[in-house]
Amino acid sequence: MRTTIRTLVGLAAVGAIALTTGCGTAGDKAGGEKKTDTAASAGAISVKHTRGTATLKAPAKKVVALEWTYAEDLLALGVTPAGVADVKGYGQWVTAGPRFDDSVKDVGTRQAPSLETIKALKPDLIITSKIRSDANYAQLEKIAPTLMFDPYAGGGEYKEMRDTLKTIGTAVGKEKEADKALADLDGKIAAAKKKVTDAKKEGSEVTVARGYSTNGAAVVEILTDSTIPGALLPDLGLKNAWTKKADAYGMAKVDVEGLKPVEKSTLVYVAAKKDDPFATSLPKNELWNDLDFVKNDRVKALDPGTWYFGGPFSAAQTADQIAGALSS
Structure with a gap:
């Protein structure tokens, strides 16, 4: 056989x-x-x-x-x-x-x-x-x-x-397995979109970020449309609030003031449990606390193990995590 x-x-x-x-x-x-x-x-x-x-x-x-x-x-x-x-x-x-x-x-x-x-x-x-x-x-x-x-x-x-x-x-x-994996991914994206639709959040603007600390200072990176999360947003019925330029890897490093243009969006982010500047150092910053998504509880932490740069499993998880954050 x-x-x-x-x-x-x-x-x-x-x-x-x-x-x-x-x-x-x-x-x-x-x-x-x-x-x-x-x-x-x-x-x-x-x-x-x-x-x-x-x-x-x-x-x-x-x-x-x-x-x-x-x-x-x-x-x-x-x-x-x-x-x-x-x-x-x-x-x-x-x-x-x-x-x-x-x-x-x-x-x-x-x-x-x-x-x-x-x-x-x-x-x-x-x-x-x-x-x-x-x-x-x-x-x-x-x-x-x-x-x-x-x-x-x-x-x-x-x-x-x-x-x-x-x-x-x-x-x-493994051609058939590859086709099945992509079909499974599409099905999971569709299920995630349904969460967004059921929560009546279609058309909402979202800012996708990741955060970490360098020498004690908070680093925030925004993901643009060229990244996997950025590309998934339209498939979920959402809009990427960040429209400015990015680096060669599809991200843009910003300070707190740089987040002002997207403050009306929902900010979703990934950060390690032991190094989450969104939960530790940034809340000590007055400019951060004055941002609209902070004042109105639209800053949502995703599972720390959500890998923005992976394959079909990670893409499906990213879609589900973002949809869950919008519908919670």
């Missing part, structure tokens, strides 16, 4: 040689079995990415993900990665979706993963992002075919996330 499945996957891959969605790829949970002649002759899979085109002899089986987004994508496809950068951090900041089992090896930090640990896993594919691995791409390529992607290159992070998932699905022989 297993050989038959591989044969069908391999034949399907022949029709996907010229895949050009511009995103990542990953590996199946199974691994370590001897390759058969059938798999070897099934045809290659070519995937375009930031560094060009990578060719896999067959759907990848053992994958290392050096960015949390791609690790989440693998889980959404029902695939367990062989290794992930900063497994503990993932568990803290990305709370949507299933957890990693004990077989997943921590390969170091996202900024500086351990090449030795990755090599020891003998992966047949590595997935990473430009922001993390631009400098050591050649070293990763010596270990295994490496796909690099840039969610911030243009076109919006939400569309890029969806395209990435479909590309990964093709690369690991």
